[in-house]
Amino acid sequence: MVTSIEVDNVSKTFSRHYTRTLQQIMVAKAKRKKTRDTFDALKDVSFTVEQGEAIGLMGLNGSGKSTLLKCIMGVMRPDEGTVRVRGRASGLIATGAGFHPQMTGTENIYMNAAILGMTAAETEAKFDDIAAFADVGEFLDTPVGNYSSGMFSRLGFAVAVNVDCDIFIADEVLAVGDQPFKKKCMKKMEEVRDSGVTLFYVSHSAGSVRKMCERVIVLEKGEVGFDGKAGAGIRYLKYDEDEDNDSANANDI
Amino acid sequence: MTTTVPPRHDLAHEPLRDPGDTGGLHRVLSHRYLLRLMVRREIKARYVGSKFGLAWSYINPTVRFFTFYFVFGIILQRGNIPHFAIHLFAGMVIVHFFTESFNAGTRSIMANKAVVSKMPVPREMFPVASMLVSLYHTGPQLVVLVIACLATGSFAPDLVGLGAAVLAFVIVLLLGTAMGVMFSAINVLFRDLTRIVQTLTQMLPFSVPMMYPYTLVADRFREFPTLHHLYLFNPLTECVLLIQRAFWWTTIGPSEVADANRDGPVFNPDVAANFPDHLWQRSFAMLGFALLFLLFAQWVFRRLDDRIPERL
Ligand SMILES: Nc1ncnc2c1ncn2[C@@H]1O[C@H](COP(=O)(O)OP(=O)(O)O)[C@@H](O)[C@H]1O
Ligand SMILES: [Mg+2]
Numbered sequence: 001m002v003t004s005i006e007v008d009n010v011s012k013t014f015s016r017h018y019t020r021t022l023q024q025i026m027v028a029k030a031k032r033k034k035t036r037d038t039f040d041a042l043k044d045v046s047f048t049v050e051q052g053e054a055i056g057l058m059g060l061n062g063s064g065k066s067t068l069l070k071c072i073m074g075v076m077r078p079d080e081g082t083v084r085v086r087g088r089a090s091g092l093i094a095t096g097a098g099f100h101p102q103m104t105g106t107e108n109i110y111m112n113a114a115i116l117g118m119t120a121a122e123t124e125a126k127f128d129d130i131a132a133f134a135d136v137g138e139f140l141d142t143p144v145g146n147y148s149s150g151m152f153s154r155l156g157f158a159v160a161v162n163v164d165c166d167i168f169i170a171d172e173v174l175a176v177g178d179q180p181f182k183k184k185c186m187k188k189m190e191e192v193r194d195s196g197v198t199l200f201y202v203s204h205s206a207g208s209v210r211k212m213c214e215r216v217i218v219l220e221k222g223e224v225g226f227d228g229k230a231g232a233g234i235r236y237l238k239y240d241e242d243e244d245n246d247s248a249n250a251n252d253i
Numbered sequence: 254m255t256t257t258v259p260p261r262h263d264l265a266h267e268p269l270r271d272p273g274d275t276g277g278l279h280r281v282l283s284h285r286y287l288l289r290l291m292v293r294r295e296i297k298a299r300y301v302g303s304k305f306g307l308a309w310s311y312i313n314p315t316v317r318f319f320t321f322y323f324v325f326g327i328i329l330q331r332g333n334i335p336h337f338a339i340h341l342f343a344g345m346v347i348v349h350f351f352t353e354s355f356n357a358g359t360r361s362i363m364a365n366k367a368v369v370s371k372m373p374v375p376r377e378m379f380p381v382a383s384m385l386v387s388l389y390h391t392g393p394q395l396v397v398l399v400i401a402c403l404a405t406g407s408f409a410p411d412l413v414g415l416g417a418a419v420l421a422f423v424i425v426l427l428l429g430t431a432m433g434v435m436f437s438a439i440n441v442l443f444r445d446l447t448r449i450v451q452t453l454t455q456m457l458p459f460s461v462p463m464m465y466p467y468t469l470v471a472d473r474f475r476e477f478p479t480l481h482h483l484y485l486f487n488p489l490t491e492c493v494l495l496i497q498r499a500f501w502w503t504t505i506g507p508s509e510v511a512d513a514n515r516d517g518p519v520f521n522p523d524v525a526a527n528f529p530d531h532l533w534q535r536s537f538a539m540l541g542f543a544l545l546f547l548l549f550a551q552w553v554f555r556r557l558d559d560r561i562p563e564r565l
Binding site for chain 2: 002003004006014022051070071072073074075076077082083084085086087089093096097098100102103107110111114115116117119120143166
C-alpha cells in the first residue's frame with residue numbers, strides 16, 4: 001500500500017474582518033477595540049490516507065471540512081503543519097469552474113477539463129464519456145448560457161467525474177440535480193472508488209456515507225473528533241437515530 | 254471505454270508532494286495549454302454575439318485614429334509637426350498595451366474567482382493571460398498604424414526602426430506583466446492601493462511625449478535638467494520615443510522637411526532634436542529595469558499569494 005495523503009498537524013486560521021474601511025479602523029483603534037479577530041478553522045489536524053481508501057468526512061456546518069479539503073487540493077495552504085499528497089487531486093469541487101456562459105458546451109468542456117488538470121489528449125479521449133454523462137444532446141454546440149440550470153450543472157459534473165485523478169474529492173455537491181442524476185453520480189463515484197482512486201466524500205447523509213466509505217473522519221470545530229470505521233463514526237455522530245428517516249431517502253445524498 | 258490515455262493509478266514511484274506548491278511564473282509556462290484556452294476564450298468572449306465580430310478590433314482604432322487626425326491635424330493645427338496624428342497614434346498603441354495589461358491584469362484574479370478559490374493553478378496565470386489578450390488586440394492597432402503610415406506616401410521603414418519597435422514592445426510587455434501580476438494580488442488584499450495606482454495611471458498618457466512632441470519637452474526643461482532626467486526616467490517615455498522612431502520618424506521625407514515651418518516652436522527636422530541623447534542606451538537600461546521589476550513583482554505576488562483564496 002502507498003500513502004496517498006499525509007496531513008500532519010495542520011492548523012488554519014482565518015481573520016475575520018470586523019472593520020473594513022479606513023475610517024472604521026481608525027475609530028476602532030481610537031476606542032481600543034480589536035481591529036483583527038482570528039478564528040481557527042482547523043486545529044492540529046493529523047491523519048494518513050492510503051491509496052484507494054474511501055473516506056467519509058463528516059461534521060456540522062462550519063466544522064472545517066471544506067477548509068481541510070482545500071488544503072488537500074492545494075488551493076489553500078495551512079498556517080501550520082504540512083499536507084503531502086501523491087498524484088493528482090480533483091473531483092466534484094470545481095464543477096463548472098471557468099464555464100463561460102457565451103461559450104458552447106464543447107468549448108466549456110475543454111476549458112473546465114483543463115482547469116481540472118487534463119491535457120487536450122486526455123480530454124479528447126474522454127470526450128464521448130463526458131458528453132454521454134452530461135446528456136445534453138445537441139445543446140453541446142450551443143452556449144451554456146442557454147442551458148437550464150439542471151443541464152448546466154450536469155455538464156459540470158460530467159467533466160468532473162470523468163477527470164482521471166488519483167484523489168477524488170466530493171464536497172457536498174450532490175445537493176443539486178434530480179434523483180436519476182444523483183443516482184448516476186453515485187454509481188459513477190462507486191466506479192471511481194472501485195478503480196483504486198482515493199475518495200474523500202463529504203456528506204451529511206449517514207446512508208450514503210455507509211454505502212460509499214469504509215472509514216469516517218469527523219471534524220468538530222476544526223479538530224478531529226473521530227477517525228475510524230464508518231459504522232462507528234456514524235454512531236459517534238448519533239446520526240443513527242435518523243436512520244429511519246435516512247432509509248426513506250436511501251438514494252438521497 | 255475507449256481510453257487511449259494510460260491509467261494513472263500506479264503511484265508507488267511518485268513522490269509525496271506539497272499540493273499547494275503551485276505558484277510561480279515559471280509554472281505558468283508548464284500550463285501552456287490552459288493558458289492558451291484562457292486567452293482564446295477571452296478573445297472570443299469579447300466580440301461574441303456581435304455581428305461584426307473581430308472587425309471591431311479594427312473599427313475602434315480606426316475611429317480613434319481619424320479622431321486624432323481631425324482634432325490635432327485639422328482643428329488644432331499642430332501642423333508644425335508633420336503627421337502629428339501618427340505621432341500620437343503610435344504612442345497610443347504602446348501606452349494602450351501597457352494600461353490594458355495593467356488594468357485587465359489587476360482585475361484578472363477577482364474575475365476568475367470561481368477557479369481561483371477551487372483549483373490549484375499557478376495564479377500568476379490570470380494576469381499573464383490578460384497581458385496576452387492585450388497583446389493580441391494590439392495587432393489590429395498596428396495594422397491601422399501601418400496603413401496610416403503608408404497613406405502618407407513618404408513612409409520609409411528601416412531596420413533600426415523595426416528594432417526600436419520590437420524593443421519598445423518587449424519593455425512594455427515585461428512592465429505590463431509585472432504590474433498586472435503585482436496588482437492582481439494587491440487588488441484582492443488591499444483594494445484601496447489599486448485605486449490609487451489606477452488613478453495615477455490616468456496621468457500616463459500626458460506624461461509621455463505623444464500628445465506633444467519631445468522637442469517641446471527638451472525646450473521647456475532646458476533650464477531644469479533634473480526635471481528632464483525625471484521625465485526620461487519613466488520607461489514608457491523611452492518606449493513611446495522608440496515606437497515613434499519606428500513609425501513616425503520614418504514618415505518624414507524630404508518634402509516634409511522642406512515644408513517644416515522653421516519659425517514654428519516645435520518641429521526641427523534634426524534627429525537630435527526629436528529624440529533624447531543616448532536613446533538606445535537608455536532603452537536597454539529600461540529593458541534591464543523592466544526585467545528586475547518583473548522579478549520584484551513576482552516576489553510581491555509570492556508573498557501575498559497564499560492569502561488570496563481565503564480573501565476572495
Ligand atoms: N475565507 C474565509 N475567511 C474567513 N473565514 C472562513 C473562510 N472560509 C471558511 N471560514 C470559516 O471557517 C469555518 C469552517 O468553514 P468550512 O471549512 O467551510 O466548514 P464546513 O465545510 O465544514 O461547513 C467556518 O466557520 C467559516 O465561517
Ligand atoms: Mg463546506
